[in-house]
Amino acid sequence: xxxxxxxxxxxxxxxxxxxxxxxxxxxxxxxxxxxxxxxxxxxxxxxxxxxxxxxxxxxxxxxxxxxxxxxxxxxxxxxxxxxxxxxxxxxxxxxxxxxxxxxxxxxxxxxxxxxxxxxxxxxxxxxxxxxxxxxxxxxxxxxxxxxxxxxxxxxxxxxxxxxxxxxxxxxxxxxxxxxxxxxxxxxxxxxxxxxxxxxxxxxxxxxxxxxxxxxxxxxxxxxxxxxxxxxxxxxxxxxxxxxxxxxxxxxxxxxxxxxxxxxxxxxxxxxxxxxxxxxxxxxxxxxxxxxxxxxxxxxxxxxxxxxxxxxxxxxxxxxxxxxxxx
Numbered sequence: 406x407x408x409x410x411x412x413x414x415x416x417x418x419x420x421x422x423x424x425x426x427x428x429x430x431x432x433x434x435x436x437x438x439x440x441x442x443x444x445x446x447x448x449x450x451x452x453x454x455x456x457x458x459x460x461x462x463x464x465x466x467x468x469x470x471x472x473x474x475x476x477x478x479x480x481x482x483x484x485x486x487x488x489x490x491x492x493x494x495x496x497x498x499x500x501x502x503x504x505x506x507x508x509x510x511x512x513x514x515x516x517x518x519x520x521x522x523x524x525x526x527x528x529x530x531x532x533x534x535x536x537x538x539x540x541x542x543x544x545x546x547x548x549x550x551x552x553x554x555x556x557x558x559x560x561x562x563x564x565x566x567x568x569x570x571x572x573x574x575x576x577x578x579x580x581x582x583x584x585x586x587x588x589x590x591x592x593x594x595x596x597x598x599x600x601x602x603x604x605x606x607x608x609x610x611x612x613x614x615x616x617x618x619x620x621x622x623x624x625x626x627x628x629x630x631x632x633x634x635x636x637x638x639x640x641x642x643x644x645x646x647x648x649x650x651x652x653x654x655x656x657x658x659x660x661x662x663x664x665x666x667x668x669x670x671x672x673x674x675x676x677x678x679x680x681x682x683x684x685x686x687x688x689x690x691x692x693x694x695x696x697x698x699x700x701x702x703x704x705x706x707x708x709x710x711x712x713x714x715x716x717x718x719x720x721x722x723x724x725x726x727x728x729x730x731x
Contacts, residue, residue: 410695412685415634415654416677417462418662418670419701419729420708425667426730432671437683439724441697445712447728448698453705456575458563461707465700466631466654474564476623477639478551480632484640485545493558496621497542497550498565499527501612508572514565515660517612519547526602527614531593538589549639552619557582562620567704569663578619586619593617655681662703690717701729 421429453461458473467475478494499519501512519527524547535542535552543551560580568576578586594616597603603613627633630647634654637645645654655677661669688694692714699710708729 410693411651411698412688412694412696413652413698413700414681414685415462415466415652415700416658417460417656417702418658418704419674419677419699420703420706421670421729422662422703423730429667429671430726430730433674433726435674435678435682435726436724437686438678439726440717441682441686441699441712442710442728443725444716444719444722445697445699445710446716447708448711449707449709451707455705457567458561458576459567460564460704461702462700463564463566463635465702465707465709466629466635467627468629468631472561474562474567474620474622475632475635476627477621477632477636478623479626480623480628480636481549481621481639482543482545482551483626484633484636485549487543487545489543489551490553491624492553493555493622493624494551494553495557495560495562495619497552498548498618498620499524499550499614500565500616500618501614502573502616505572508574510570511565511568511573511576511618512612513569513660513663514548514618517548517614519614521547523547523602523606523614527597527600530596530600531617534589534592534596538585540589546640554582557586558622558624560586560619560622562622564620565618566659566663568618590617590619653681686717689714 451461451465459475463475467477469475478496479489481496482489498514500514501517502509503512528544528550532542541553545551557580560578562578563576597615607613630652634645634647634652638654638656643656646652657673658670661673685697689697689712695714697712701708
C-alpha cells in the first residue's frame with residue numbers, strides 16, 4: 406500500500422525506442438533522473454505483444470489483462486460530469502483518418518481541434534443514424550461521445566493511442582456484430598463527407614472529421630486510482646494527479662513520441678527533470694518522501710522503478726541513464 410510519503414510518477418514514453426536509445430540518452434543532461442534510475446530497484450517489467458489493443462501504461466493503470474482496450478467508458482463519462490446507465494457502453498471518438506499509399510492511418514486525436522459548437526453539430530447529424538439501429542448515443546464533450554451497444558459486448562477494440570500512425574485495418578473492432586458497426590460507420594462517413602462543418606474546417610486549414618473510433622467498452626465505473634488517473638488525463642489534458650497528490654500521470658511525451666519528434670522529446674524530458682523529477686528527488690533526500698516510484702514506458706514495454714531514501718546513500722553507484730535503454 407502506498408502511503409502519503411510515497412510518490413508515483415507515471416510518464417508514458419519516457420523510455421526511448423531501442424534503435425535510438427543510445428543517441429537520445431547521450432544527448433540528455435538529467436542528473437536527478439540519472440541518480441534515481443541508477444540507484445533504484447526495478448520492481449516490474451511488462452512487455453506488450455505486437456498489435457496489442459492498448460499501450461503498456463494504459464494496461465497497467467487500468468489493471469486490464471485481456472487483449473482489449475481499457476474499460477473506461479463509465480469512468481470517463483463520470484469524469485466529464487455525466488453518468489451512464491447499466492449495460493455495455495463504448496467511447497465513440499470523432500477522429501481524422503488520412504490516406505497513405507494504399508491504406509488509412511489514424512491521426513493523433515490531439516491534433517483535431519474541435520470546439521463544442523462543432524462537436525454538437527457533428528453529433529446531432531449522426532445521432533439519427535444510431536437511433537435507427539436502436540443505439541443510444543450520448544454526448545460527453547466535443548471529443549468524447551458514448552454509445553450503449555449490449556450486442557457488441559464481445560468486441561475487441563483498441564485505444565486510439567495504440568493505433569495512432571498505423572494502418573487501421575488490423576485495429577478495427579472485431580466481434581460477432583463487427584459488420585453492423587462497419588455498416589453504421591460507413592453511413593456516418595458518407596454523411597460527414599460534405600457536411601458544412603467539415604467544409605468550413607477544410608477552408609481554414611483544419612483537419613476534417615471523417616471517422617469515428619470505437620473503444621473503451623465497460624459495464625460499470627472503474628474505481629481504481631489508475632483508472633481514475635487515466636480518465637482524468639483523457640478528459641482534461643496532459644497531466645492528472647490523484648486527490649492526495651501521491652500519484653501523478655504526466656503525458657507530455659506521448660504526442661512527441663507518436664509523431665517521432667525526438668528533438669521535442671529531448672526538450673520535454675529536460676522540462677520533466679526540472680518540474681517533476683528533480684523536486685521529487687529533493688523531497689526524497691530531505692525525508693519529505695520515503696519512496697519515489699517511476700513508471701516509464703514506450704509503445705511495447707513498461708518498467709516500474711522504486712527508489713527509497715536509502716537508495717540515495719549508494720554513493721558508490723554512479724548516476725547513469727543507461728538502464729533506461731536495457
